[in-house]
Amino acid sequence: MNRRNFLKTATIAGAGAVIAPSFMDEAYAFGGPLVSMAKGTPPARITRAAVDALGGMGAFVRKGDVVVVKPNIGWDRNPAQAADTNPDVVTEVIRMCLDAGAGKVKVFDRTCNDARRCYENSGIGPAVESIKDPRVELSFVDERRYRMVDIPAGRLIRRWPIYEDVLNADKFINVPVAKHHSAALLTMGMKNVLGVIGSNRAVLHREINDALPDLNRVVKSHLTIIDATRILVANGPQGGRLQDVRRTKTVIASADVVAADTVAATLFGKTPREVRYLQLAQDAGLGVADINKIRIKKIS
Amino acid sequence: MRVLRRFSQVAVFLVFVFLFLNTEYKDNDVLPYAVNVFLRMDPLVAGAAALAGRAVIKLLWPAAVVAGVTLLFGRFFCGWVCPMGAILDFADATIFRKIKRRAKLPANLPRLKYFILFFLAASSLFTLQMVFLFDPISILIRSLTLSVFPGINMAINSLFDALYFTNIHAITKFSEPVFSFLKNHFLAFEQPQFRLAALVGSIFLLIIAAEYFQKRFWCRNLCPLGALLGLLGRFGLTRRRVGDSCISCGKCERDCRMGAIGNDFKAANRSECIECLDCRSICPEDAVHFVGRDKPELLPMDVGRRGVLTSLAVGAVAVPIFLSEGYRKVSDPSLIRPPGALAEDKFLDRCTRCGECMRVCTANGLQPALFEAGLAGLWSPILVPRMGYCEFNCTLCGQVCPTGAIKRLSPHEKRKTKLGLAEFDRSRCIPWKGESNCIVCEEHCPTPEKAIKLREEQVTTLSGEIIKIKRPYVDENLCVGCGICENKCPLTGHPGIKCTSRGESRAQGAELLTTDEG
Numbered sequence: 112m113n114r115r116n117f118l119k120t121a122t123i124a125g126a127g128a129v130i131a132p133s134f135m136d137e138a139y140a141f142g143g144p145l146v147s148m149a150k151g152t153p154p155a156r157i158t159r160a161a162v163d164a165l166g167g168m169g170a171f172v173r174k175g176d177v178v179v180v181k182p183n184i185g186w187d188r189n190p191a192q193a194a195d196t197n198p199d200v201v202t203e204v205i206r207m208c209l210d211a212g213a214g215k216v217k218v219f220d221r222t223c224n225d226a227r228r229c230y231e232n233s234g235i236g237p238a239v240e241s242i243k244d245p246r247v248e249l250s251f252v253d254e255r256r257y258r259m260v261d262i263p264a265g266r267l268i269r270r271w272p273i274y275e276d277v278l279n280a281d282k283f284i285n286v287p288v289a290k291h292h293s294a295a296l297l298t299m300g301m302k303n304v305l306g307v308i309g310s311n312r313a314v315l316h317r318e319i320n321d322a323l324p325d326l327n328r329v330v331k332s333h334l335t336i337i338d339a340t341r342i343l344v345a346n347g348p349q350g351g352r353l354q355d356v357r358r359t360k361t362v363i364a365s366a367d368v369v370a371a372d373t374v375a376a377t378l379f380g381k382t383p384r385e386v387r388y389l390q391l392a393q394d395a396g397l398g399v400a401d402i403n404k405i406r407i408k409k410i411s
Numbered sequence: 412m413r414v415l416r417r418f419s420q421v422a423v424f425l426v427f428v429f430l431f432l433n434t435e436y437k438d439n440d441v442l443p444y445a446v447n448v449f450l451r452m453d454p455l456v457a458g459a460a461a462l463a464g465r466a467v468i469k470l471l472w473p474a475a476v477v478a479g480v481t482l483l484f485g486r487f488f489c490g491w492v493c494p495m496g497a498i499l500d501f502a503d504a505t506i507f508r509k510i511k512r513r514a515k516l517p518a519n520l521p522r523l524k525y526f527i528l529f530f531l532a533a534s535s536l537f538t539l540q541m542v543f544l545f546d547p548i549s550i551l552i553r554s555l556t557l558s559v560f561p562g563i564n565m566a567i568n569s570l571f572d573a574l575y576f577t578n579i580h581a582i583t584k585f586s587e588p589v590f591s592f593l594k595n596h597f598l599a600f601e602q603p604q605f606r607l608a609a610l611v612g613s614i615f616l617l618i619i620a621a622e623y624f625q626k627r628f629w630c631r632n633l634c635p636l637g638a639l640l641g642l643l644g645r646f647g648l649t650r651r652r653v654g655d656s657c658i659s660c661g662k663c664e665r666d667c668r669m670g671a672i673g674n675d676f677k678a679a680n681r682s683e684c685i686e687c688l689d690c691r692s693i694c695p696e697d698a699v700h701f702v703g704r705d706k707p708e709l710l711p712m713d714v715g716r717r718g719v720l721t722s723l724a725v726g727a728v729a730v731p732i733f734l735s736e737g738y739r740k741v742s743d744p745s746l747i748r749p750p751g752a753l754a755e756d757k758f759l760d761r762c763t764r765c766g767e768c769m770r771v772c773t774a775n776g777l778q779p780a781l782f783e784a785g786l787a788g789l790w791s792p793i794l795v796p797r798m799g800y801c802e803f804n805c806t807l808c809g810q811v812c813p814t815g816a817i818k819r820l821s822p823h824e825k826r827k828t829k830l831g832l833a834e835f836d837r838s839r840c841i842p843w844k845g846e847s848n849c850i851v852c853e854e855h856c857p858t859p860e861k862a863i864k865l866r867e868e869q870v871t872t873l874s875g876e877i878i879k880i881k882r883p884y885v886d887e888n889l890c891v892g893c894g895i896c897e898n899k900c901p902l903t904g905h906p907g908i909k910c911t912s913r914g915e916s917r918a919q920g921a922e923l924l925t926t927d928e929g
Contacts, residue, residue, distance in 0.1 A: 187804050187857075223855060223899075225773045225802055227600060231438040232804070255575055293865055293881065294850040313851040313901035317841060351859035 143404035144367035146374045150360055150411045154199040154340045160410045161336065161364035162207055171334045171366070174212035176281040179219075180204055182235055182338075183287045183303055186349045187224035190234045193341035194350045196288045198238035200338040200362060204286055209244055217276055220306040221252045223349075257309030260329050264395070267321035272309035277330060285332035285368060289339045289375045291347030291355075294319045296386050297379060298348050299372040300335040301327050320388040324395045327368065335371040337363040339378055369398025370405045377402065413692035416490060420497040427494040431555060432597060434770045434811060440822065442810050447767050449494065450813035453548045454478040454643070455636040456763050459531060460814040463540035464760035470815050478643055485647035486640045489630055490685035495547040499619065499627055500668070507622045514624050520632045521670065521683065525714045526722035528635040528642075533726025538756070539733050539787060543764035545635045550615060553790065556766035557605040557779060558612025564599050604798065605769065606778050611790065626668040631683070641682030648703045651684060653677045657698040663690035738785035744911035746783045747794040747892065750801060750828040751809040751818035754917050755784070761816035764790040768808035768817060774799035776894065777808065792817075794830060796894025796910050801830060803857035803893055826858075831892030832914040833862070833885050840907030842882045845870040852896035852908050853883055862889035863896060887914060 147164035149157035162168050172178055182196035190197055201218070208216045218239050222229040230236030230251070239249045257272035277283055287303035294316050295302050301323045305312055307330060315322040339361040343350045350356065359378050365371035369392045373383040383389050383400050393400035427449060434446040450456055457474035461467060477488060489496050527545055534541050543549050571593075574586040594600075605611075621628035630637050657676060664672040667690060671683035691699045742755075749768055752758050769777040769792055776799030779790040792808070794801055803826060809819040820828060833852075837843035842850075853863040865881040872878060885908075892910050900906035912918075 187802065224857075225436070225805075227436055227438060228773065228802060228804065236438070255572060293853055294848060311901055313899055316851050316854070316901070317847040317849055319848075346859065346861050348854060349857060351857065355859075 143401075143406055144365060144370040144399050145406045145408060146363060146365040146367070146370050147408045147410060148374060149362050149364075150409070152360055154197050154338070154362070155203040157340070157360070157362045157410075158200045158203040158336065158338075159207060161362040162204075162334075164408050164410055165334075165364055165366065168207035168211040171284070172208050172211040172213050172282055175214040176212075177215045177217070177279070178208045178213045178282045178284060179217045179277050179280040179307075180208065180284045180286055181277075181303060181307060182218065182220060183298075183306065184220035184226075184229050184233050184235050185223045185306065187228040187232050188350060189232055191341070191353065191356070192350045193288060193290065193343045193356045194348065195229070195233035195235060196286050196338045197340045198234035200336070200340065201235050201286055202238045202242060204284060204336055205239065205242055205247060208284070209242075209246060213246060213282075216247050217280070218247070218249045219252055219274075219276070221274075221308075222306075226251045254309075262325050262329055264328060265325040266391075267318050268315075268325040271326065271329075273330060274307040274309065277307045282333045283331060285335040287335075287337055288342070289337050289363075289378060290343040290350070291345050291379070293347070295323065295388060297372075297376055297381065299337055299375045300332060300368040301372055301388060301392060304330045304332070320391055323388040324392040324397060327392060327397055328395065332368040333366065335363075335365055335368040337371055337375045339363060339375055342378055344379060367398040367405075369393060369400050373400045373402055373405060374407060412688040416686075416688055419491045420500065423492050424494050424497045431552070431560075431770075434767060435600070436771070436773050436805070436807060440804070440806065442771075442807065446771075447765075447811050447813040448473060449548050450552065450763065450765050450767070452477045453546060453636060453813075454481075455528075455531075455542055455546050455639050456549065456814065458639070459535040459540050459542035459546075460761045460763065460816075462532070462535040463538050464757060464814075465538075468761070468815050470813065481640050481644045481647065483647055484649050485644035485681060485686055486637065486684065487644070487686045488640050489634075489637050490687040493547065493630075493636075495551045495618075495634075496627070496630055496685070498551070499622055499629060502619050502622050503626050503668075506619075507626075510623060512624060512626075516624060516632075519713070519715075522714050522718055523632050524634055524638040525642075526718055527633065528638040529719055529722040530726040530729075531635055533723040534729050535726075537727055537730040538760060539730040540760050540762075541729070541787070542635070543762070543790065545633070546763060547629070547634050547636055549763045549765040550618070552770070553764055553766035553779075554612055554615035556603075556770040558608040559615070560599065560770075561603045561605060561608060562612070564602055567593060567598060568602060601775065603770075603775050605775075606795070606798075607781065607790070611779065625670075630685070631669055637685075638682075645681045647681070649686065649701050650681075650703070651679045651690070652700050652702050654696075654698040654700065656696040657694075658696055660695060662693055662695065663699060666690065666693055733785065733787040736785040736787070738782060738788075742912065743783040744913060745793065745795075746780070746788075747796070747831045747894070747910060747912045748915070748917065749777055749792050749794065749808045749817050750806075750825050750830055751820045752792075752917055753816055753818065758816050758917075759784065759788055759791065761814040762791045762812075763814060763816075765813060766790075766792075767811040767813065768792045771807040771811045772799065773802045773805050773807065774898075776800050776898075794894055794910075796897035797906065798898075800895035800898040801893040803891075803895075826891070827916075829891050829914055829916040830894070831910050831912040832887050832890050833892060833894075833896050833908050833910045834913075835883065835885065835908050836905065839902060839905055840883070841902070842880045843907070845872050845878075845880065848881050849901065849907075850881060850883070851899050851901055855895045855899045857893060857895060858889050858891060860889055862886050862891070883908075890914075 147161045149161035182201045186194040188194035256275040260273045261270045285300045292298040345355040389400040430446045452473035454474045457471035571590040618629045669683045671680045777792040778795040780793045806825045809817045856863045870880045894910040896908045897906045
């Protein structure tokens, strides 16, 4: 999609048009970023519906693109416990990328528990492997592949090692699960970026609200698809207790990671203002955290 | 026939290596193979564990089979099955092939292994199990686990890393696929690292190096398992028989790897002969045969009453000395045992320090003890949380323990088992010092209701500023002592939270759970 095409579409469709990430400035002209919110079952269907509402995956992934799909596979938990991204959401995102002509789709996460256990028990490993397409590459993180990246505008972090595959990718698709987190309050798209960075990331938790905008400056999410089919409302981010899980049956998508997180926060009954890193991200110009300036497109 | 024996050695060794490589989490909570079978068929391990632990250990039934077959057919195990024997034979055929062995060793050196056996028997009888020091299967698996495998792994990783970092596509194009093949099939998922690795490895190296003096030096002179099997197999049915065509060339006697053949080249020592059948194959006159039920031509067993009594006595005397060690008076708080470990005394009665649990430990948290459990507890497994934590949903160590020193737990039982308790070091912990929030321990705490609780408190910083900080507390009823909090604590040096064995499930005495007073 180029500028002319965009303008054409936008003119025809009016204010509710498709917005591609490279046209953020134009998007504001139509009243802020678009966030789609698809509700229902099954997870795969609403995932596709949420992306379709943004103009389909074709609006984000071009033919031959190397795409990184980054789910949250952080914990040795099963899908019902909602600590990791729903495997059906992940595989549907991958399928959409393949349909859009992606040259390669890489899937990985730097886990907190043993990576083998996380990949297996989250269901994401077996589910991704069941997509028999040579373009899909599921891998464990390779310690050698971090590259030091300067963050000149960083408030907390001056430089940090970032996973090379993310830096080299044409598109980074952020596919978190929405959860409670006692430091960040909530962990969604912006926090999911912690899974592609190296070094001792635990130290960042001291000032997580400053760390997340800094990291999201250099790890840009071209598309954020938040799995809120189940959300974890307490004892996050690892959970383990089904009574802490709410079946919200929702998938949220946006080209603006801050806006996507802002909308997801409302599912927890939080005002986005309470989630400080979202405000700081907005101040840093990374996206929109003001719920009134976000156009929400609901699909059910 | 010799070919058959070699084939058996190679085949068994390959099975051994296969099982060793599969003593690892491979996307399956239950290991599909009985990876510990070599230890479970070891009558020495079985005998000592049963004797010291005063229990019939059902897990060890294969040892009864080996003992039974040895009663019938002699000490074949050493020649045909034992992976340590296979390694020594291989070393002879390669490293030591050209060695001329000139050193004249004392003729009664082979007695030593019986003395060791009697020492172990006596100490086991009085509940001190020291078999781990001499059992060849335990030594082998321990050495491979703690030093050989990590060493090989380190070497290969370094090599391919060096190639990778050349950044020359012509090289990495080939090296990386090879590397990922090796990683998928042979190498460890993550580089294993163990304390005492070099020490444990050097013992194994010494056993191999002793081949310089004699073929099968270890098996002939030191191995108590060989001694036990020799005693059992002494009256077996198969006999070495030398026919009348013998020309007394002495080839068999010179060549015998066990020194089992007498000076007349006819009689053989049944306790020493491991039925390798070499003498049968090399006899120029084809005079040697191994037959069933024949008039025995036995050399007398030459151990000596004095030696037997002395070794038994030493074994018995060692017990009270070891048991009166100071380590036993005040238990070391860092003595954190694997989940499902028996109470300490029972645990040490059974643990053969084979290293299977350390090999299989997902997060590399189980490490060999040095003196935490006293000298008698040397190399027994303890959790060292700073090196690796206990995975909440993992039950593998209980699955691989050959003697039941670590019970097999269901995932549900495992998650309820306390290895100990975590406690904060408030002079180290970041929020406790009033510096800032942290929550890394709380985030990683795996109990469904977190055992680490946060409480927002008003804190006056050193500069006099009043701030609000979430301070962490341990709920000792919920904490299972898995150590992930200590492992992930972002502080370098001493962690801000530490696990000790206090409150462990296996504790038998009265135990009071205190709350972490605020």
